[in-house]
Amino acid sequence: MPGGTDQTTHPSPIALPQGEEEPRPLPALSTGKLLQVRDLTKHFPITGGPAGIHTIGQVRAVDGVSFDLAAAETLALVGESGCGKSTTGRMLLRLTEPTSGSIDFAGENLLELGHRALRRRRREMQIVFQDPYASLSPRQTVEDIIAEPLDVYRVCRTRADRRERVSELLRLVGLEAAHLRRYPFEFSGGQRQRIAIARALAPGPRLIVADEPVSALDVSIRSQVVNLLQDLQDRFGVAYLFISHDLAVVRHIAHRIAVMYLGRLVELADRDALFDAPHHPYTQALLSAVPAPDPERKRARIILHGDVPSPARVPTGCHFHPRCPIAQPVCRESVPSLRTVADGRSVACHFAAPFPIDRYGARAAQP
Amino acid sequence: MSDLAERLSGDARRGAVASYVAGNTLATIGVVLVAVLVVLALAGPWLVPHDPLEQNFLGASQGPSAEYWFGSDSFGRDVFSRVLLGTQASLAIGVSAPVLAAVFGIWAGMLAGYFGGWTDRLLSRFADLLMSFPSLLLGVMIAAALGPGFRTAIVAIAIALFPRFARLARSATQVVRREPFIDASIASGRGPFAIMARHVLPNIAGPLIVALSLWIATAIRLEAALSFLGLGTQPPAPSWGNMIREGMGDLVGDPWPAAFAGAAITVAVLAFNMVGDALRDLLDPELET
Amino acid sequence: MSAPLLAVDDLRVHLFTPRGVVRAVDGVGFSLPAGASLGIVGESGCGKTMTALSLMRLIPSPPARIVSGRIMFDGEDIAALGEARLRELRGDAIAMIYQDPMTTLNPVFTVGEQIAEAVRLHRDASRAAALARATEMLELVGIADPARCARSYPHQLSGGMRQRAVIAMALVCHPKLLIADEPTTALDVTIQAQILDLMRRLQGEMATAIILITHDLGVIADLVDTVVVMYAGKVVERAPVRRLFATPRHPYTQGLLRSVPSLDAREHRMRTIEGAVPSALAMPPGCRFHPRCALARDICRREEPPVVGDGAGGEAACWALA
Numbered sequence: 018m019p020g021g022t023d024q025t026t027h028p029s030p031i032a033l034p035q036g037e038e039e040p041r042p043l044p045a046l047s048t049g050k051l052l053q054v055r056d057l058t059k060h061f062p063i064t065g066g067p068a069g070i071h072t073i074g075q076v077r078a079v080d081g082v083s084f085d086l087a088a089a090e091t092l093a094l095v096g097e098s099g100c101g102k103s104t105t106g107r108m109l110l111r112l113t114e115p116t117s118g119s120i121d122f123a124g125e126n127l128l129e130l131g132h133r134a135l136r137r138r139r140r141e142m143q144i145v146f147q148d149p150y151a152s153l154s155p156r157q158t159v160e161d162i163i164a165e166p167l168d169v170y171r172v173c174r175t176r177a178d179r180r181e182r183v184s185e186l187l188r189l190v191g192l193e194a195a196h197l198r199r200y201p202f203e204f205s206g207g208q209r210q211r212i213a214i215a216r217a218l219a220p221g222p223r224l225i226v227a228d229e230p231v232s233a234l235d236v237s238i239r240s241q242v243v244n245l246l247q248d249l250q251d252r253f254g255v256a257y258l259f260i261s262h263d264l265a266v267v268r269h270i271a272h273r274i275a276v277m278y279l280g281r282l283v284e285l286a287d288r289d290a291l292f293d294a295p296h297h298p299y300t301q302a303l304l305s306a307v308p309a310p311d312p313e314r315k316r317a318r319i320i321l322h323g324d325v326p327s328p329a330r331v332p333t334g335c336h337f338h339p340r341c342p343i344a345q346p347v348c349r350e351s352v353p354s355l356r357t358v359a360d361g362r363s364v365a366c367h368f369a370a371p372f373p374i375d376r377y378g379a380r381a382a383q384p
Numbered sequence: 385m386s387d388l389a390e391r392l393s394g395d396a397r398r399g400a401v402a403s404y405v406a407g408n409t410l411a412t413i414g415v416v417l418v419a420v421l422v423v424l425a426l427a428g429p430w431l432v433p434h435d436p437l438e439q440n441f442l443g444a445s446q447g448p449s450a451e452y453w454f455g456s457d458s459f460g461r462d463v464f465s466r467v468l469l470g471t472q473a474s475l476a477i478g479v480s481a482p483v484l485a486a487v488f489g490i491w492a493g494m495l496a497g498y499f500g501g502w503t504d505r506l507l508s509r510f511a512d513l514l515m516s517f518p519s520l521l522l523g524v525m526i527a528a529a530l531g532p533g534f535r536t537a538i539v540a541i542a543i544a545l546f547p548r549f550a551r552l553a554r555s556a557t558q559v560v561r562r563e564p565f566i567d568a569s570i571a572s573g574r575g576p577f578a579i580m581a582r583h584v585l586p587n588i589a590g591p592l593i594v595a596l597s598l599w600i601a602t603a604i605r606l607e608a609a610l611s612f613l614g615l616g617t618q619p620p621a622p623s624w625g626n627m628i629r630e631g632m633g634d635l636v637g638d639p640w641p642a643a644f645a646g647a648a649i650t651v652a653v654l655a656f657n658m659v660g661d662a663l664r665d666l667l668d669p670e671l672e673t
Numbered sequence: 674m675s676a677p678l679l680a681v682d683d684l685r686v687h688l689f690t691p692r693g694v695v696r697a698v699d700g701v702g703f704s705l706p707a708g709a710s711l712g713i714v715g716e717s718g719c720g721k722t723m724t725a726l727s728l729m730r731l732i733p734s735p736p737a738r739i740v741s742g743r744i745m746f747d748g749e750d751i752a753a754l755g756e757a758r759l760r761e762l763r764g765d766a767i768a769m770i771y772q773d774p775m776t777t778l779n780p781v782f783t784v785g786e787q788i789a790e791a792v793r794l795h796r797d798a799s800r801a802a803a804l805a806r807a808t809e810m811l812e813l814v815g816i817a818d819p820a821r822c823a824r825s826y827p828h829q830l831s832g833g834m835r836q837r838a839v840i841a842m843a844l845v846c847h848p849k850l851l852i853a854d855e856p857t858t859a860l861d862v863t864i865q866a867q868i869l870d871l872m873r874r875l876q877g878e879m880a881t882a883i884i885l886i887t888h889d890l891g892v893i894a895d896l897v898d899t900v901v902v903m904y905a906g907k908v909v910e911r912a913p914v915r916r917l918f919a920t921p922r923h924p925y926t927q928g929l930l931r932s933v934p935s936l937d938a939r940e941h942r943m944r945t946i947e948g949a950v951p952s953a954l955a956m957p958p959g960c961r962f963h964p965r966c967a968l969a970r971d972i973c974r975r976e977e978p979p980v981v982g983d984g985a986g987g988e989a990a991c992w993a994l995a
Binding site: 107110112136139140142144146147151152153154155156157165166169170216220 | 563567571573575587
């Protein structure tokens with residue numbers, strides 16, 4: 018698997034000339050981890066009362082999430098709607114300010130940075146959004162859109178230099194330099210997403226948060242974009258936090274997978290380990306619910322009862338207990354913490370047990 | 385999801401605008417009328433057949449004739465010339481006051497919509513306060529405080545229209561603020577004011593331009609009302625409003641000054657409304673073709 | 674063999690826009706026996722939603738129009754029927770559910786009232802009787818507290834419950850045909866599993882014929898008997914579901930199946946189909962798939978391919994098979 022832990026000799030992504038604004042020289046990576054997130058939390062207050070000032074409750078969107086990410090690694094963050102995965106991604110870039118916790122990026126706590134320092138750091142972390150139609154400013158040309166990070170950090174000295182850089186980025190993502198002067202509405206969804214990726218790549222980031230980047234695209238285009246992301250990772254060593262609800266897509270691109278439910282991580286494991294033998298009952302249900310494009314497959318489906326509770330009214334104890342097929346009284350009372358149960362695998366469950374794939378993935382007997 | 389003008393690029397866009405206007409009678413009439421009004425306002429002093437201020441007691445209070453096309457008023461002044469020159473005052477105030485209101489109102493609205501929180505609360509309460517006065521009453525109060533005249537009329541109308549632009553800009557900004565491309569710009573390192581100027585403003589411009597043309601129509605009416613009350617353009621300089629005021633004295637015997645001045649107000653308001661509607665069809669993102 | 678419940682014959686639906694004519698549905702045909710299920714699969718712009726809407730004559734009439742073809746439903750040609758008869762059929766004999774339950778449900782009426790309205794439009798029933806029937810139906814679709822749900826407004830229910838309510842509304846008059854347009858696309862995976870389970874069960878219990886429109890091949894594999902694959906307004910392949918997945922014959926179907934990520938795949942890279950769906954206003958001549966097809970020959974660029982049967986109940990439109 019690509020992506021080792023020692024990254025001190027890693028090439029700088031897209032070598033850039035010295036502009037007026039340079040990132041501060043970074044301290045040597047001590048642990049080899051690019052990103053260390055600890056107990057990240059986001060609670061949104063629910064206001065009520067006559068003037069809308071009183072806080073009557075909390076939406077616990079993200080409730081103490083911790084994980085690591087190494088350079089050039091892809092960590093997938095999966096879960097259903099309302100689980101807090103998008104909010105987590107946004108908090109890494111401080112597009113949403115966390116309520117508490119810490120985000121250690123290359124040895125520096127992002128949450129302690131002031132505006133200027135944060136702005137310099139922003140160069141190293143970028144984001145690609147889900148909606149290719151709303152993530153590009155409709156009234157800017159493709160060149161201006163992609164060059165925005167370059168403009169902000171004053172990377173290019175001349176217009177010609179800027180154009181050259183943007184053309185190079187366009188070629189990298191599989192588009193043509195002729196597209197510079199066009200507007201977003203002239204492109205298809207897949208092409209717009211490529212433009213968004215080119216923009217994210219422009220300042221030479223070490224981390225890209227990809228928030229459901231292919232969910233809004235056609236099936237045959239999804240694979241093109243996922244392959245592109247993988248190629249860019251192989252080439253430039255950029256790490257991805259790949260947020261998705263689609264486990265099948267994640268199977269291809271991720272090195273490790275973190276499963277979220279209602280604001281908390283329930284399982285964190287290496288890719289093959291997770292798919293072969295998920296330990297947490299929610300992961301097991303999630304995997305068994307994915308419809309397989311294979312009519313021969315007879316699935317022993319785990320159908321969960323009820324709906325996903327609202328993050329405004331989170332159940333006590335383990336968040337999953339009301340829908341869990343193996344819930345016991347202790348699950349209602351005490352919160353299971355994310356414990357390492359094996360090499361590279363952590364589970365948050367009082368009764369985690371492996372549930373090998375052949376239990377629910379058995380093929381019907383072949384003729 | 386994009387409006388018609390946005391879907392086309394460059395030349396195609398200009399061609400589409402032209403063909404839209406040509407195809408739509410009301411739009412054409414509106415554009416032509418506005419163009420005529422602008423020409424009259426700019427070239428008025430050279431186009432008048434008679435000196436609008438020249439009094440002629442012998443020919444006073446006459447109906448339309450070969451010499452006085454719109455008749456003459458109680459001072460014997462040519463009504464046609466006065467109406468024509470009045471275009472200058474009405475359009476000058478009618479256009480500059482909303483533009484002034486727009487410049488301040490749009491920024492205030494953007495700040496409120498973008499930052500939310502206390503910025504929004506303060507600016508919104510302020511705008512609500514201004515809006516709670518009927519615009520005319522507000523104009524009267526300001527004119528009373530500053531003394532009547534050309535500049536007062538502009539300030540009064542601008543203050544009355546400011547909160548309307550602010551509200552419109554605020555709600556449009558709130559919608560745009562939520563779009564991912566704003567977050568993308570933040571992630572690229574842009575500061576909030578640069579984002580507002582580069583990203584928010586162009587994307588909220590459509591409805592604001594429509595509002596501007598419609599508020600120009602309103603401003604023309606308001607100016608006429610202020611002048612009618614004696615608080616706007618002062619006589620003897622002609623303004624449609626003060627012509628009506630003067631004409632009130634002898635409405636039965638000599639209706640011509642008031643009638644033609646009133647007709648001029650109607651035409652101008654109508655013209656800008658038609659142009660505003662045409663702009664809405666072209667620019668409003670909500671309208672799908 | 675009795676006549677099928679639904680037989681679509683050479684359906685063509687064109688959109689007349691200021692920039693040109695879009696041939697959204699260009700010669701689509703298929704048939705569906707009573708009680709059976711058919712899936713229409715394809716990516717955006719393939720015409721599947723337009724086809725579905727035409728079945729109930731719900732296409733937006735400027736700019737779209739059915740220019741030719743027949744839609745034989747239970748002996749009547751829907752393409753030629755008058756508006757009054759169509760209204761009798763809609764909601765009663767043919768029902769439709771859409772992707773987004775929030776737009777199907779009127780936010781200012783309770784769920785029970787809306788289902789009851791469907792009842793009273795087509796049956797002679799008092800308000801009380803209709804509401805009772807609505808509550809019955811809500812229970813049938815698996816809602817835990819049907820009386821309370823009937824009294825609720827759409828915004829008070831979760832996505833899964835809303836979609837169940839929409840299904841209840843569609844099935845309350847026991848339609849012979851249910852058209853489901855991407856019914857689970859907007860739902861979470863675990864809720865999707867619940868809804869698909871429900872649809873399977875209801876199909877068995879109520880013997881309704883189902884047309885399921887989706888881009889998700891996994892959903893299709895689970896639920897339907899026959900699959901129709903559409904591309905750029907045309908049917909490129911039609912086959913029984915097992916045959917289609919086991920041995921797809923049209924290059925587009927093959928590419929589509931390969932590019933669908935599956936949980937079992939161990940490959941590092943996903944397979945793709947190069948290129949993109951052609952713009953509706955600039956359709957390539959000949960076979961519409963030829964610009965993206967690895968097997969494209971000269972004739973593919975000039976003439977539209979014939980439909981070739983495979984002797985096992987399926988057919989595909991491809992020169993390579995002729």
